[in-house]
Amino acid sequence: MRILITGGAGFLGARLAREILKRGQLNGQTVTELVIADLFPAPADMLADPRVKGHAGPMLEQGDLFKSGFDGVFHLASAVSGECELDFDLGLRSNVDSSRLLLDSIRSSGKASRLVFASSVAVFGPDAANPMPALVADTTLPTPQTSYGTHKLMIEYMVADYTRKGYIDGRAARLMTVAVRPGKPNGAASSFFSGIIREPLAGTATTCPVDAHVSHPISSPGNTMHGLITVFEASREAFGGRMALNLPGLNVKVSDMLAALEKVAGPAVRARVTFEKDERIAAIVDNWAKACTFERAHALGLRADASYEAIIEQYIEDCKTRPGYPAEALSGLK
Known part of the structure; x- marks a missing residue:
């Protein structure tokens, strides 16, 4: 084949x-x-x-x-x-x-x-x-x-x-x-969805360009x-x-993502994320779906991830075991 x-x-x-x-x-x-x-x-x-x-x-x-x-x-x-x-x-x-x-x-x-x-x-x-x-x-x-x-x-x-x-x-x-994607941010307007998890875990302060109530399927x-x-x-x-x-995704708010980050990695890691609105990105994201349903995918046996905590835990495990993930990706957990 x-x-x-x-x-x-x-x-x-x-x-x-x-x-x-x-x-x-x-x-x-x-x-x-x-x-x-x-x-x-x-x-x-x-x-x-x-x-x-x-x-x-x-x-x-x-x-x-x-x-x-x-x-x-x-x-x-x-x-x-x-x-x-x-x-x-x-x-x-x-x-x-x-x-x-x-x-x-x-x-x-x-x-x-x-x-x-x-x-x-x-x-x-x-x-x-x-x-x-x-x-x-x-x-x-x-x-x-x-x-x-x-x-x-x-x-x-x-x-x-x-x-x-x-x-x-x-x-x-x-x-x-x-999410969560490894490496550096790319040109996607959605890049911050990974950044607000990835950067704090690496020990780097970062800003979220949209409000905490923004909801999106991940x-x-x-x-x-x-x-x-x-x-x-x-x-x-x-x-x-x-x-x-x-394809299935979790319908979650930014506030839910950050709460999951604190639960998995602790309050010090969560504290590295602050909010600084970027009007260009916020305007793009405001026109996106806030939540989806997935009936046809469910008929194929597909389901969303179990929780956002599980998504973060998958990223942490990937950083330890997969090619393409930088060595310093989890330095913020030390």
Whole structure:
């Protein structure tokens, strides 16, 4: 079985790749080759595995690779929310144009790959003609209020239509915000959801750019990977149609996250987080879903993380055992 992961050198892509390599198979078939396509080279430990082939460079220059025929594709490559707001053309190239190239290349290969597209909860937003409900469901009409969310929705529809035509066996899964991520903040407006946990655990003071009452659905990296693989392995009938589903997340407030941090790591660690509102980020986040429901994912056996304390504990364990987590990540616990 030949598998492609776009964005496979990034945090989520590399974690997904390592999980697939560890399992050794998908849907009962042995994975013989795992191709990592990203702007940057894949981590050295992954490239050392003889099953892994790395391809670094812009997606728009990798059409020949995408035409080479794959049994399965996980499409994670994306410019993130903050980047897309600051550079409109970059977002279109990195998200929409690259995805069109990928889909057309698979179509021209003549092999109808099973493809999972990592969409986002950012496809939902308030609109005067379509007020956003308190609980966003799989069937809620998406009206995104950011370029990033708009791109994700456009690609969802492309995946659905290429599936309708039989060019791919596509399924799109809307990721909730994934936390806690290691390393430094990225350009995503949601980056602070990880930062208010990660930085205090590393012994660094940080600011939260939104109010404590802000609510949002969150999923751990491990649970998110489990969701993507489950969606890939689901039959067409079990997935239920061509349109995207919501992957499960915990509907939590910022105040809940900080209370969980204090419970797990103590009041001194929690005290390293203060509030300093960033109007640009707050305005973006204010247009996001406050909470979601996950009926279709539940039908596949998927569930949210047990608690936000469990999400923090997973991050602490990952810092001790996983590649890609800096040695000083838990220095604030000493």
